[in-house]
Amino acid sequence: MPEPDPSRFSGCLLGLAIGDALGMPLEGMRASNIRKRVGRVRDFMDAPWRMLKAGQWTDDTKMMLCHARSILDRKGVVVEDTARKFVAWFESGDWRGIGGSTYESIQRLRAGVPPEESGARGEMAAGNGAAMRIAPVGLVDCLDLEKLRRDVREVSMITHANPEAVAGAQAVAFAVARAARGDLEPGSLITETVDFIGPCAVSDRLLLAGDFLDRHMEPEEALARLGTSGYVVETVASAFFCFLRTPGDFQETVSRAVEGGLDADTTGAVAGAISGAFNGLEGIPERWRREVEAAEEIIELAEGIYHLVSGSRA
Numbered sequence: 001m002p003e004p005d006p007s008r009f010s011g012c013l014l015g016l017a018i019g020d021a022l023g024m025p026l027e028g029m030r031a032s033n034i035r036k037r038v039g040r041v042r043d044f045m046d047a048p049w050r051m052l053k054a055g056q057w058t059d060d061t062k063m064m065l066c067h068a069r070s071i072l073d074r075k076g077v078v079v080e081d082t083a084r085k086f087v088a089w090f091e092s093g094d095w096r097g098i099g100g101s102t103y104e105s106i107q108r109l110r111a112g113v114p115p116e117e118s119g120a121r122g123e124m125a126a127g128n129g130a131a132m133r134i135a136p137v138g139l140v141d142c143l144d145l146e147k148l149r150r151d152v153r154e155v156s157m158i159t160h161a162n163p164e165a166v167a168g169a170q171a172v173a174f175a176v177a178r179a180a181r182g183d184l185e186p187g188s189l190i191t192e193t194v195d196f197i198g199p200c201a202v203s204d205r206l207l208l209a210g211d212f213l214d215r216h217m218e219p220e221e222a223l224a225r226l227g228t229s230g231y232v233v234e235t236v237a238s239a240f241f242c243f244l245r246t247p248g249d250f251q252e253t254v255s256r257a258v259e260g261g262l263d264a265d266t267t268g269a270v271a272g273a274i275s276g277a278f279n280g281l282e283g284i285p286e287r288w289r290r291e292v293e294a295a296e297e298i299i300e301l302a303e304g305i306y307h308l309v310s311g312s313r314a
């Protein structure tokens with residue numbers, strides 16, 4: 001019987017923020033450049049060109065917080081309220097690297113287009129914008145995976161009306177849910193995720209990641225081949241690879257994810273959410289828990305979602 005655990009909920013959302021913050025100063029850099037100039041990534045770093053300090057995170061965490069707050073306000077996933085919170089974040093001006101599809105979609109919402117129709121369409125909308133922020137939905141729906149599938153689809157479509165973007169978000173939410181309720185088996189996660197999301201490019205790349213894991217491929221080579229761009233097919237596969245290579249080691253998972261460069265903050269956020277949920281808050285290095293922006297608030301939100309889930313079981 002799946003048994004949700006509050007430490008896994010907190011570990012998930014804080015893990016996402018930590019992966020995002022660790023990758024923040026590396027976003028856009030090539031992996032080879034990171035190896036040369038930084039080496040192994042162990043600490044948060046300032047990014048004065050982004051006007052962000054060590055430990056601060058980006059749009060990935062900003063949008064994850066919109067989901068988490070909406071879930072707590074409405075005691076579950078409500079598309080209209082989630083969309084309103086995206087608009088409020090946009091209007092705050094604190095964008096921290098907003099993605100193209102998200103920007104366009106929020107403009108449409110502000111012009112009065114309903115959230116079922118606001119999402120960006122076409123090939124260019126196969127970005128990371130839904131997968132990077134979806135963890136709170138995985139948590140709140142962890143005991144009902146069919147509801148998870150529907151909810152993830154609906155809230156992803158607010159900004160990304162693209163089947164791969166939706167499948168990528170469903171893959172991440174599925175892994176988060178299984179970890180949070182304590183029945184994630186690393187050895188079968190990829191095949192179970194592929195069964196869950198069905199045939200698509202995300203599934204094909206996840207199976208390739210599984211093949212690389214079986215061959216004990218070094219992370220530098222695996223991430224170079226899987227990709228770490230803003231294309232969701234690449235990021236989700238690379239994040240799963242980093243997690244499954246070292247399931248019990250949050251630090252190694254997240255470091256390897258951000259060392260892949262390019263969309264480093266998002267690869268870090270996705271890997272951090274899954275690994276944080278799997279290892280719980282105690283599995284995250286103490287200095288990262290202390291130094292990441294708004295840790296207390298993030299843990300409080302995660303605990304609120306845990307109480308929603310455990311309350312629904314009573």
Ligand SMILES: [Mg+2]
Nearest residue numbers: 058059060265
């Ligand atoms: Mg970002």
